[in-house]
Amino acid sequence: MAPYKPPAEGRAGKLRLDFNENTVGCSSKVLAYLKAHLERETLAVYPEYSATRAALAKFFDLDESQLVVTNGTDEAIQVLVNTYVDDGDDVIVLHPSYAMYRFYSEVAGASVRELSYRPDDLAFPLEELLDAIRPGTRAIFLANPNNPTGTGADVDSLRRIIERAPSAAVLIDEAYYEFSGVTAIDTIREYPNVFISRTFSKVYGMAAMRIGCLLTRAGNAAYLRKGQSPYSVNLLGAIAVRAAIEDSHYVMSYVAEVMLARDLVYDGLRRLGIPFYPSMANFVLFRAGDRAIEIRDKLRDEGILVRDRSYELPGCVRVTIGRQDQMRQFLEALGRIW
Ligand SMILES: Cc1ncc(COP(=O)(O)O)c(C=O)c1O
Numbered sequence: 001m002a003p004y005k006p007p008a009e010g011r012a013g014k015l016r017l018d019f020n021e022n023t024v025g026c027s028s029k030v031l032a033y034l035k036a037h038l039e040r041e042t043l044a045v046y047p048e049y050s051a052t053r054a055a056l057a058k059f060f061d062l063d064e065s066q067l068v069v070t071n072g073t074d075e076a077i078q079v080l081v082n083t084y085v086d087d088g089d090d091v092i093v094l095h096p097s098y099a100m101y102r103f104y105s106e107v108a109g110a111s112v113r114e115l116s117y118r119p120d121d122l123a124f125p126l127e128e129l130l131d132a133i134r135p136g137t138r139a140i141f142l143a144n145p146n147n148p149t150g151t152g153a154d155v156d157s158l159r160r161i162i163e164r165a166p167s168a169a170v171l172i173d174e175a176y177y178e179f180s181g182v183t184a185i186d187t188i189r190e191y192p193n194v195f196i197s198r199t200f201s202k203v204y205g206m207a208a209m210r211i212g213c214l215l216t217r218a219g220n221a222a223y224l225r226k227g228q229s230p231y232s233v234n235l236l237g238a239i240a241v242r243a244a245i246e247d248s249h250y251v252m253s254y255v256a257e258v259m260l261a262r263d264l265v266y267d268g269l270r271r272l273g274i275p276f277y278p279s280m281a282n283f284v285l286f287r288a289g290d291r292a293i294e295i296r297d298k299l300r301d302e303g304i305l306v307r308d309r310s311y312e313l314p315g316c317v318r319v320t321i322g323r324q325d326q327m328r329q330f331l332e333a334l335g336r337i338w
Contacts (some may be wrong), residue, residue, distance in 0.1 A: 001106040004099050004133055011305060015326055018305040020147065020176070020283045022205030024323025026240070027250035033243035034236060047235040052242055056213055059245045060198075065218035066188065068225055071232045073175055076197040078104045081139065082227035084169040085110050089138040094125070094139045096312040098173065099204045101141035120287070122149040122277050122313075126157045133165045139270065143173040148309050148318045150279025159177045162191045166263045169220075171195045176281035178203040178255050183212040185215065189210070192217055200237070201331070203251055204244045211237030212323055258282045261327040263312070265319065268331035272338050298337045306332055 006223070007018070015297040016023060039124045049069055057064040070076040080155065085091060087109035094099045094116045105112050115128050135138070140161065145152035162170050168195055172184045187194045199212035203250050209231055214224060262284065270285055288295045292310040295317055299306055309316040321327060 001103075004103050011123060011304075014300075015304045015329060017317075017320040017322065017330060018307040019207070019327070020084065020202060020281070020320045021207050022203060022254060023145050023320065023326055024205065024254070026205035027244060027247040029247045030240050030243045030251070032289075036234075036241050045235075046231050047238055049233065049238055052233075052238040053266075055242045058276070060213075060215060062188070062215060063218065066215060066221055068214040068216075068221050068228065069233050069238070070214055070228070071209040071212075071234075071237075072201055072207075073098075073173060073197045073199045073212045074100050075173065075210075075228070075232055076195075076212055077101060077141070077173075078168055078229045079214065080171055080195060080226050081105055081108045081110070083224050085138050086156065090134055090136050092132060092137060092140045093167075094129070094131070094146065096144065096309065097141070097176075098143050098147050101171075104143075104149055104202065105139070117146070117149050117151065122151050124151055124153040124157065126153065126160070129161060130164050133161070133168070137168045139169045139171065141171050141173070142182070143175065144182065145176050145280035147175070147281070148283065148285050148307070148316070150277055150281050150283060150285055152180055152182060152253075154216070154279045155182065155184050155187070159187060159190070162194050163189060166193060169193055169195055171197060173197045175199045175202055178251055179258065179282050180280040182280070188216060192220070195220065200241055200244055203254055204241075204256075206237065206240060206244060209237035209240055210234070211241050219314050258321050260303060261324045262321045264324055264327050265321060265331065268327075268334070272331075274338070276332075277319075283318050284321060285309065285313070285316050285318050287304060287315050288317045292317050293336060299330075299333055302333045302337075304333055306330075 081104040085108045089110045091110040092107045092113050094118050196215040201207035296308045307318045
């Protein structure tokens, strides 16, 4: 299998528009809460999660038994594959999408089939996906909204997929939910084969702490926990998340800022005559043609990091949307280079 090697070193001090993180940082209340709860002995003890689980269950309005706390979405994907996918099983992923669905499925020896987003507008390929589902399909991985296309599916479309694939574990990865406002969380009550993942790596600005969760029916969650290390989430993340979910004001104001900044980027790209795909998330994919890698490199020379995606979508570059002043800086640099 091909290794997954994101260009993740040497990013400090640069304008980080390459990983769809919060470009500012976490809420200062998170940092204060962490400081208040850390003592030497705290770090010497294996982590306990009951307070975190209770807080998250309340936050998502679910029972604690329906929630698995994970080391980011990555562990959510891994645990789901560990639990439901065996060697040779049929797994469906979309293309392009988040690389770790294929990665963990391949580690498990699954037979991975890939369906493409629609070529013209990168829309969600609903009919193609419905047609591709087989009676033996074991897992389907969907990011909604999707990275890197920024496009998404509505909940009724997701329902049709879940219903068509009763033998499959259907993961709906809602890493960018706060930006799209679309969630399939209610489908947990309707269907036994749906799993929703959420992360604190994106809008919450806590990617370094690696915490997320998987939401599903209680019976599924019990199976998932069997395939998970008992201490996979470190204590810092488990503590920090309790403060993070209390500070909804921080999240809402960051999302509002990103929405304004995204419009600014749309306008700037239009002015430069650069085609782009409208996005439901905190990133925008634009078409730089055969200059994609050159544009990425020249922006990096100016201290601005963006992500080349031309290896999967010819000519495409993805830029994370941050604050308006940061996006003005990006547009000015792009204007000079373009
Ligand atoms: C769709 C999607 N899911 C999950 C992740 C990673 O999430 P985490 O940091 O929670 O593992 C990303 C990160 O880029 C993503 O784009």
